[in-house]
Amino acid sequence: MTTPQQDSGPIAAAFRARARGAAWPTPRHWLLAGAVAVALVLPFFLQDFLVFQLTEVMIYGLAILGLNLLTGFNGQFSVGHGAFYGLGAYVTAILMSRYEVPYYWTLPAAGGICFVVGFLFGLPALRLEGLYLALATFALAVALPQVLKFHGLEAWTGGVQGIVVDQPDAPSFLPIGEDQWLYYFTLAVVLIMFAGAANIVKSRTGRAIMAIRDHPLAATAMGINAPLYKTLTFGVSALYTGVAGALGALAVQFVAPDSFGLFLSIYLLVGLIIGGMGSLPGCLFGGLFVLYVPNLAQEVSRGLAGVVYGVIMLLVIFVMPSGAAGFTRLVVARLSRSGRREPPS
């Protein structure tokens, strides 16, 4: 379940936005190792419910990572990623409930189907830029709940009633509960997928993807096949979000058209911007924001929860205009600068 040794390098490399070829292990490696260690022991100290919430945070983080690959790294806007999340969730639910496929096999299936759908959607999307692409993806998010309710598909989707999904049991040799098992399973999937994303971003492909974002014309002039990279990025992005949706179906144990409305897509976008465009760890922060801030707003005032949510969002954007990741970078830079300046004075 832990990632192979060679992966720990690239993950850590992702922590620094621009790799500087530092020696191994750097403080960032230690930070990452510490974070994984904390994540591994946490379930033993928390209630099942909190373990479940943290699982959801990771799942939203993964969904946001998918959106980030597309929007943050490739510069293509999507206001409809909730649709891929929903698609992934439904693939898992249908495979598990109708065809009795074991839950772990449903993840590759969900990812694969979402990749194909995302890739195909990416083809017409090539002709659309910026706001127009945002509108097209918006249509995807609006359409999905309707499609799921369509009675021609009801034999699979269960229509408005949705589908109940059984929570995976922990393997009998492990003395842990279902929630803890799902947490570890999700953690493993998330680590692998983040490592994969870090590899993509750091590679030649990743540089091509970012070059298209920064200057499409220059990228093409350098010999990058922009249409191919853009559609592939769309597919991979959908794959990531689809796998997150599949995990979401396992965690929530229920899928229904109303679970994947327009708001889901918007929350993913909010999580992306709050976490930081083009940052991998920022995605997890985005996940935390998506899950906890509505609850926090509700605790402050039920009647004005929407207002409180808005105020928190404004404050966060005001304080961290480049997201949590940019903010962290800024703080680290300031601290090290003041640290260096202090001794002389």
Add this chain to the structure above:
Amino acid sequence: MKQPTRRTILSAAPAALAFGAPLLSARPARAAKSSGPGVTDTTIKIGNTCFYSGPASSYGTIGRAMAAYYKMVNEQGGVNGRKIIFISYDDAYSPPKTVEMTRKLVEQDQVFLDAGPLGTPTNSAIWHYMNQHKVPQLFVSTGATKWDDPKGHPWTIGWQPNYQSEGRIYAAYVLEHKPDGKIGVLYQDDDFGKDYLKGIVDGLGDKAAAMLKVKASYETTDATVDSEIIGMKAAGCDVFINTAIPKFAAQSIRKAAELEWKPLHILSSIGNSVAATLQPAGLENCKGILSDFYLKDPTDPAWKDDPGYKWWVAFMDKYYPGGDKTDGGNVYGPSNAATIVQVLQQCGDDLTRENVMKQAANLRDFRVPMLLPGITINTSPSDFAPVKQVQMGRFDGERWRLFGPLLTGAVG
């Protein structure tokens, strides 16, 4: 507005909020052995989920009215000396959020039971969980028929008359008054519409094939239902059972008037609001339309001297002064909450979750002030449909006039 302080505070806040929140609460202590979780000698903690935000937030008033009712009960001394602590979370009509919030109620807040959670997809999402963990999911606020399933889901119980039993009542009325009528049914193409249709078909029994001429469905996204109405008239229907939501119910009433089609018109309880359906359709077009009722309509002047109505107005004035007195949700909320309180009362000092379900299945002729006169709440171990009776009403051009006996269309 000094620089350092402002920056520290503002930057610390989001970090604290994101990382601190999940770690704050430790495992709570176990409740006493003789009683279920959430029960102490002086309090009973209950909770639910409701839509205070999101696309269906207008229903949020139901949760507020429930809270107001529990406040009143507490001021009057509580239930057998115990005060009710009512926690209601917002799920924004999103099933995953319902699961999260319900798990929070059950596992973190350790509530004794889930009291009147709102919505069909939202309750479906926690249906399995509640029954697996044996937590009472009492008097769910939805009309779907599936909640009446004491064998398969012994920890879940409905409250209001379900759509199938309403459908049966319409069928019985048609069989009695127009035994050889040709029926056209308009229904929404989803669970609640199909529930109605099933009730009508079941109620007609072996005459269904002969009498049911047109079954027309619509999608909530359709622009109009004009063609469906034209089709019914063309097919020679003389009975129109209209189970549409207010927007489409109003359209169909208008269209029927335009076509000068005058069938025996039965409007379901989903669409019988004077303000939401009949006024937009034109009151003069609605004369003679039939519908069914189980709660007193707070806008109906016929109740102005009724003791139950007077109690409700006094309750609203004192405990929920901001609540809209024309909103049916504010009648529904306290009526549902009163049934919860009755169950807790019947439990006495044996406050276990098992006993709650036993008492919820043991309600006998229980009355709630805002239920129509004569309607009582009855349950048994094989009957998880508390409110079963309705009364027919006819619109006289100004308001609904109730008539005839109480009707029951119990499914089962």
